[in-house]
Amino acid sequence: MSTPLLEVENLSMHYDTLEGNVDAVKNISFTVNSGESFGLVGESGCGKTSVAMTLLQLQPENSVITQGSIKLDGKELIGLSENDLRKVRWDSISIVFQGAMNAWNPVIKIGEQIREAMREHYPENTKQENINKIIELFRMVGLDESITDRYPHELSGGMKQRAVIALALSCDPKVIIADEPTTALDVVIQDQILNEIKKVQDLLGLSLIYISHDIAVIAEMTDKIAVMYAGSIVEIGPTKDVFKTPKHSYTRALLDSTPSIRGEKKKLRSLDGEPPSLINEITGCSFSPRCPTPTEKCKNQSVEMNLIKVGENHFADECCSGCV
Amino acid sequence: MNVAQVVFSMENNILEVRNLVKHFEVSKSLLSRNKKIVKAVDGISFDIKAGETLGLVGQSGCGKTTTARSLCLLDPKTSGNVNFYNPETNSMESFDNIDEEGLKVFRRNIQMIFQDPYESLNPRWTIKDIIKEPLDIHNIGSLSEREEAVIEILRTVGLTPPENYLGRYPHEISGGQRQRVSIARTLVMKPKFVVCDEPTSMLDVSIRISIMDLMLNLAKELDVSYLYITHDLAVARYMCNRIAVMFNGKIVEIAETEELLQNPIHPYTKRLISSIPIPDPSFKRDQYQIDFDQLDNIISKNPDEKMVDVGGGHFIATHDTKEFFIDS
Numbered sequence: 128m129s130t131p132l133l134e135v136e137n138l139s140m141h142y143d144t145l146e147g148n149v150d151a152v153k154n155i156s157f158t159v160n161s162g163e164s165f166g167l168v169g170e171s172g173c174g175k176t177s178v179a180m181t182l183l184q185l186q187p188e189n190s191v192i193t194q195g196s197i198k199l200d201g202k203e204l205i206g207l208s209e210n211d212l213r214k215v216r217w218d219s220i221s222i223v224f225q226g227a228m229n230a231w232n233p234v235i236k237i238g239e240q241i242r243e244a245m246r247e248h249y250p251e252n253t254k255q256e257n258i259n260k261i262i263e264l265f266r267m268v269g270l271d272e273s274i275t276d277r278y279p280h281e282l283s284g285g286m287k288q289r290a291v292i293a294l295a296l297s298c299d300p301k302v303i304i305a306d307e308p309t310t311a312l313d314v315v316i317q318d319q320i321l322n323e324i325k326k327v328q329d330l331l332g333l334s335l336i337y338i339s340h341d342i343a344v345i346a347e348m349t350d351k352i353a354v355m356y357a358g359s360i361v362e363i364g365p366t367k368d369v370f371k372t373p374k375h376s377y378t379r380a381l382l383d384s385t386p387s388i389r390g391e392k393k394k395l396r397s398l399d400g401e402p403p404s405l406i407n408e409i410t411g412c413s414f415s416p417r418c419p420t421p422t423e424k425c426k427n428q429s430v431e432m433n434l435i436k437v438g439e440n441h442f443a444d445e446c447c448s449g450c451v
Numbered sequence: 452m453n454v455a456q457v458v459f460s461m462e463n464n465i466l467e468v469r470n471l472v473k474h475f476e477v478s479k480s481l482l483s484r485n486k487k488i489v490k491a492v493d494g495i496s497f498d499i500k501a502g503e504t505l506g507l508v509g510q511s512g513c514g515k516t517t518t519a520r521s522l523c524l525l526d527p528k529t530s531g532n533v534n535f536y537n538p539e540t541n542s543m544e545s546f547d548n549i550d551e552e553g554l555k556v557f558r559r560n561i562q563m564i565f566q567d568p569y570e571s572l573n574p575r576w577t578i579k580d581i582i583k584e585p586l587d588i589h590n591i592g593s594l595s596e597r598e599e600a601v602i603e604i605l606r607t608v609g610l611t612p613p614e615n616y617l618g619r620y621p622h623e624i625s626g627g628q629r630q631r632v633s634i635a636r637t638l639v640m641k642p643k644f645v646v647c648d649e650p651t652s653m654l655d656v657s658i659r660i661s662i663m664d665l666m667l668n669l670a671k672e673l674d675v676s677y678l679y680i681t682h683d684l685a686v687a688r689y690m691c692n693r694i695a696v697m698f699n700g701k702i703v704e705i706a707e708t709e710e711l712l713q714n715p716i717h718p719y720t721k722r723l724i725s726s727i728p729i730p731d732p733s734f735k736r737d738q739y740q741i742d743f744d745q746l747d748n749i750i751s752k753n754p755d756e757k758m759v760d761v762g763g764g765h766f767i768a769t770h771d772t773k774e775f776f777i778d779s
Contacts, residue, residue, distance in 0.1 A: 170655050313511040313682050318726035322738075340656055343685070343728035347736070366732045384660045385730045386685040388712050395689065397661035401625060 131158035132334050133182075133220075133302055138195030140181050149405045151177040153358040154432070155195070159302065159351075164328065164335040166349030166366065168342055168381070170402055174358040175338045176225070179304045182336070183216055199302070218248055221295040225307040228287035231279035238275025241294050248298045264293040267330065268323050285316035289323060296327065303328075304336045309344070321348060342385050346370055351440075354378045357403050357413040359432050362448075364441030374443035377414050412446040464536065465644050465676045466499040466522070467543060471531035473514075473521045491517040493700035494531070494754065499644070501536070504670060504677040506691030506708070508684055508723065514700040515680045519646045522678070523563050524554070535561060538643055559589055562642040566649040568629035572621040578605075579617040582636045589640070600639055607672075608635045608665060627658035631665070638669060646678045651686065663690055684727050688712060693764075696720045701750050702758070706765035716767050719746060 140152040151174045159165045167175045180186040182197060184204065197204040199219055207215065224230065232240060238261055245257045252260075262272040268289040279287060288308065295303055305324065309317040321344065328335050337348045345352055346366060353363040354377060362375040373379045383396040400417040403409055412418075413432070415425035424430060425446055434442040473492040492514045499505045507515050521528040524546065534543040539556060546557050565571040572581055579601055586597045605613035608631040621629055630650060637645055647666070651659040667690065670677060679690050687694050688708055695705040696719065704717040715721045718741045725739035749770045758766040 170657060314684075315510050315722065315726045318728075321728070341728070342656070343730040346730045346732045347728050349732075370730070370732050381656065382730065384657050386660075386689045387730050388685050388688055388724060388727050389729050389731070389734065392688065392709070395660045395664075397659075397664060398657035399661065 130160075132161045132163075132200060133159040133336075134196075134198040135182070136196045136198075138178075138181065138197065139193045140177060140186065140190055141193065142187070143189045143191060144406075147406045150358050151190075151405060152181060155353075155360050157353055157360065157363060159334050159336060161301070161334055162328075162332045163351060164337060164349040166345040166352035167336065167338045167355060168340065168345045168352055169355035170340060172402060172405075173355045174405075175340075175355055176306055177358075178355075179222060179306050179336070179338055182304065183220055183222060184212055185216075185222075214248075217244060217295075217298040217300060219300055220302045220304065221298065221300040222304040222306065223288075223291055223295050223308045226311055227291045227308070228284055228311070231287060231290070233279050236276055236278055237282070237290050241275075241290075241297050244294060245297050260297065261293065264296050265290075267296070267327055268293050269319070284312055285319065288312060288316075288320055292320075292323065292327065296331070299331075300333070302334045302336065304338070306338045307340070310339075310341075317344075324348070342381050343387065354381065357409065358405055359413065359444075360434070361414065361432075362441075362443040363434070364438060364443075368438055368441045372438065372441075374437040374441070374448040375414075376418050376420060376447045378443075380417075380419065412444070414444075414447050418447060463501045464498045464543065465501045465503075466536070466678070467532075467534045468498070468522070469496045469532040470494045471496070471518065471521060471533060472529045473517050473526065474529045490700050490751075492521060492528075495695075495697070495700075495702045496758070497695055497702065497705060499676050499678060501643075502670065502674055502676055503693065504667075504679050504691045506687035506694040507678060507680045507697060508682060508687050508694055509697035510682065510723075513697045515682075515697055516648055518697075519563065519648050519678065519680055523561060523646055524557065525563075536643060555589060558585075559640055560643045562637040562640060562645050564630075564633050564637050564645060564647045564650045567653055568626055568633055569621075569653070571633055572629060574621055576620070577617065578610075578619050578621070578624075578632055581621075581632060582639055585636065585640050591640075601635075604635045604639045607638070607669065608632075609661075610635070625658075626654055627662060630654060630662050634662075634665065634669070638673060638675070641673065642675060644676050644678070646680070648680045649682070650679075652681070652683070659686075666690070684712070684724060696723060699747055699750055701768065703750075703768045704766065705758070707763070710763065710765055714765075716761065716765070 136156045138152055138155045142149040142151055155178060167178060169175055192205060204215060241261050242257050245252065261275055265272055265274060270286060270289050274290065309320050312320065339345050349366050352366050352369055353360045354375065356377050362369060362378045369378060373382055380398040384398055386395055398417060403413055411427060412425050412430050415421050418425055430446045433445040435445045437443045437448055471492055472494050475489045475491055476486050477489055507518065509515055520526040522533060532545060534545050537544045537556065538560060546553060549557065582601045582604060583597050586592065586600060592600065602613040605616055610616045610628060610631055651662050654662060669675060681687050691708050693706065694708050694711045695702045698719045704720045712724060715724055721739050722741045725737050729736060753770050756769050759769050760766050
């Protein structure tokens, strides 16, 4: 757990649109160790998925990475040729997309679709070897082996999502990115899928990057989290510490707006206003217009986003870390 | 008006449902003669008191939305008795076989809020047209009074200043604002009872609470009762006085919210509660497993079973629960 498996440093990315540049990822740094679960949490449009896409360099054509580096096992990924990237994707990092269960090709059997990926990455394997591997993966995620011969429409949402996880595991990646893998599923199925992901992660010693807007799921799934707001990480640290002593007022607001079935029934606090448009240059603290307890400093337009140490491995944006 | 009068003795109920059944016929293939019946709602009973919010929770496909649609007369029920309080006659009435006039009385008092604020508002109408439509249909007030009512209700749901919203189209406002418009459209009729079908599940976490708070405040202010449908028990806890747990077309347990969460009795309720993630990393949830197929079996074997009161208005289904209980 000592040397980081994935190191992201000062990563910035924007989308080039007709209305101007949309700064979706702003100067983001984090590390994920081998076997660790890292959570990315924030509202819709805060740049979570853009980070995931940039890690795999799957972002759309109008995006520009302006600075930063992504190192996997010490090897730089930015600037790699498409051919080299193909080897990184799925072999080293794989992803479970949001709504991925709907991305199965409806006219090809599930097993065949997984074998397609394996043929690409392990051309030397025989058909039987691949089939055996798929059956083993299916057992791991709680699917019957007969599912390999089924078409996507024959499966329920939960089964399709389990098969997607098996697909993501098919080329023995070291890192799995799970982008809202349970958002479209109901609570009981979500519970089963989360257990499956945890089990597989422990079994194979995988690193997990878990992206979600649901802070309760993040609390259960991760060791370390980063809270994103308007394209930046505003707080990052061990999950337990961030939940126990949130330092940024946005983190506080997210926690205060999450209902729970445990503990005293408390009055929840809503977070008024909307996140800023990422097209316009944001001067000063991006959260200050919505901050429930802004100080004089927050209104100062010249404050820069700056993560400061607020605890052991726990960092928060300087401006709003005083507002909680 | 052709409304059959059935006077119930219960005090202050706004809705009484007895053995509501909704079956759908599906044929296996075009040529097959065997009709298959899907028992989407299979004999459920509950009451809702004036000013109360009852939560209806359960997994997808358990019949929550079918119940809602049957109650609102959007899909005719197969059998059972449903009685609503009619403020115009001050009595409980069944709205079975009603004529057009009766239906208008019904719609004035019973409204629905839908899940998806992106699909439930007409994209070619302005906010003013959308909210004013029910007033036009029911011919309530003069033109200027209607416009005043629209402005008033926009203010009530927190879209201020109202003048800024009147001329806008749904695509020009955010998801949270759209759901506020849906709520405004519903409440402009001053209904007594509103069925809410997952009204916040499409919204972002931070906006969700403000919509939930708005609905709670309006319930008090305007004296509305809700049937609140959700799959999320944490949301149900925040919104509801009582919760009914539904599984495959049946209600298996119904109790006051805190009682249900603290002392769940039916294994399905326990399973549902144990599957809700807790926003506290130091808390480890119990792993509670049940055999869903067995539960389904037992429920379909006992079509006429009754709910029993185990004390304090806590009702559970009477079937033997040992068979599908998996000790973990």
